[in-house]
Amino acid sequence: MSNLDRLAEPVRRWIWQQQWTKLRDVQEKAIPAVLAGGDVVVSAKTAAGKTEAAILPLLTRVLGREEREAAGFAILWVSPLKALINDQFSRMEALCETCSVPLHRWHGDVSASAKKRARERPSGVVLITPESLEATLVRRGREAGRLFGDLDAIVVDELHAFIGSERGMQLQSILTRIEVAAGRERIDRIGLSATLGDMWLAAEALRPGGGDRVTLVDGLDPGNGVRLQIRGYEIARSRPLPEDGKAGPTNDEAEEAKDSSTPTETEAPLVPKPVADDLFRLLRGRSNLLFAGSRDRVEVYADTLRAMCEDQRLPNEFFPHHGNLSKAEREDVETRLRDDPRPTTAVATTTLELGIDIGDVDGVAQIGPGSSVASMRQRLGRSGRRAGKPSVLRIFAVEDAIGPGGSPVDRLHLDLVQSIAMVECLKDGWCEPPSIGGLHLSTLIHQILAVICQTGGIRPTTAWRLLCERGPFRTVDRALFVELLRGIAAPDVRLVEQSPEGLLMIGEEGEHVTATHDFYAVFATPEEYRIVHGSRTLGTKPMDQTIAPGQTMIFAGRRWRIVEVDDRARVVTVKPAKKALPPAFGGDWAGAHDRIVETMRAVLAGEETYAYLDATAEKLLADAREAWRDLALATTPILSSGRGVVLFPWVGTRKLETLALALMARDFVASVDGHVIEVDDAHPKAVAEVLAEMAASPPPDPQPIVDRVAKPVRAKFDGFLPKGLMDLVTAIERLDVASVPEVAARLVGSRD
């Protein structure tokens, strides 16, 4: 018997109106779990019907409750994106109406009057962002009991997107604060998540400290199979790529003339011709997603493919999509993908990996290995959603042509090898676990300020119990909490102060910080210029680079020249140009997980053949394996190179960077380049001696290593931390000092 019969009558009526013949697997499983009460994580891939899996039984619960005197919201539905809230609102509107349950949208783009109405007569379901929830607690803390005291359940949509992040810590903290303000022991939490390698992490993220009591519901995914290919390209580079942003031409007539000239023969194209030709041939005429890896590359690839359409007098079907493009530019692409019959390829960053509704695409392509196996899996799920259609993923591995005399690292074709390693990890069913265990002191500072605003003043002990004992900051003990409070109450900081009665109050600087609307978000955002053409805002660009009139840039997939820069208003006015340079957005490299780099070593050292490689990729892999043998890297992971040394420990980026800093603390000039460490002006024997000593000793003193981290301040409130606490955060969240002996042993252990 289907669990359909356990749903309330109006809910069943709505299902009947939808003409559903039966419930999806994940819905059948979720209904009894949600009806039973308690915490539940529902996991399934995108578009499997998770929303209905949660809302149908939740509405049944709400309709089954006896009418109560005190009003209040019944269901709090927290979502990471405004766009998702809008999608979900239209999906739930008719259902809620059938059930006579009010449905509210609550985020920054919703009118203040609609929010006021919801606040004055709170009831039914409210779809809200963490930031809007934070704002409500901070500005109307005394109303929290009235608004949330009668909640039946809290839903966290896209739970996986919150795990381990600053925003995730904030959300967990807010959920605790709501339970406490509502005077409730606990309120049921329902998490909706993508499938993770380890679902216990999702359970623990939903209920910190109580993950083992969360019910896990996993939707079956029969799937339509996967067609995956790695395409190799061996490109002779006569000249290096132009350096980003630095070579902007000056504003004069000669430059205007240059706009219309064609690129000279010696100038290397930004996208190698064989790669561009294949992309054009394989993608044109269908609907695809092309993940280019960075915003700069999104612009360059979209511009190159658009220009190819124009050269062949064909209508353009390639459009860029990334976080710095305006909402209007992005929505045009999304709508065209979803509703327009014309073939469309969106060239994108990670913006199109998550939940936004764009329907199904024919294929997915990506340039290079991509940032993680987890993201490769999400991308794969974007195609092959229609019955009988497999998921199609093409990975373009672009490598330099290089002879036996070339640089050892380049001969290993590590981009291709990493692509293979990541596909192998994916086939094994593994993906990176979210990184948890950080101290998150920046976010804790935020939560201390927020709780003071919410309550009007709080005792330090009460704050610690709320945020660290009951809330999510479990790694912060009383002593550390007191040290943090002393730091942010210091006379030169003054975020907080203590009243004569011992209550924590907002200090002078804290008044400034909490007064602005920028306060509600816990993540930092760079200052940006707005890029404007005529009356249309194309998007924004970070202001760390120098921007000057006369410079050209590719932006929103088209070519522009900067006409005017208004530094006060932070507006850059542009006009069309015939030729332009790629824009520079900057960014940091998050690095690869240990398991990926270990698999890369196994790929190089092994003899396995991979059926998903094309002929060039096979040839490049053979060349890389030949280099591996020539260089005897299996037995000699320390190579002499020019006047320096190259180290191949085959560990993930965090351990690699820690070892490089440890060598710097021993007065070597060491730097990380991809998956290797380069030591300048050093003799292999001298480096090996120090490594042997590190391998035989306990982990080194972290302080000299921490002191060499280039930019320690990263999170929004890091700047308010006393140095000792900033160093602690750096050591715990960015380094792995304990691994130094083991990584050093990998380099010297195999030489004896």
Next chain:
DNA sequence: GACCTGCTGCGGCGTG
């Protein structure tokens, strides 16, 4: 050699 996300309250003005 990376990416993404969010926002209150109030004063002033125009419109129905």
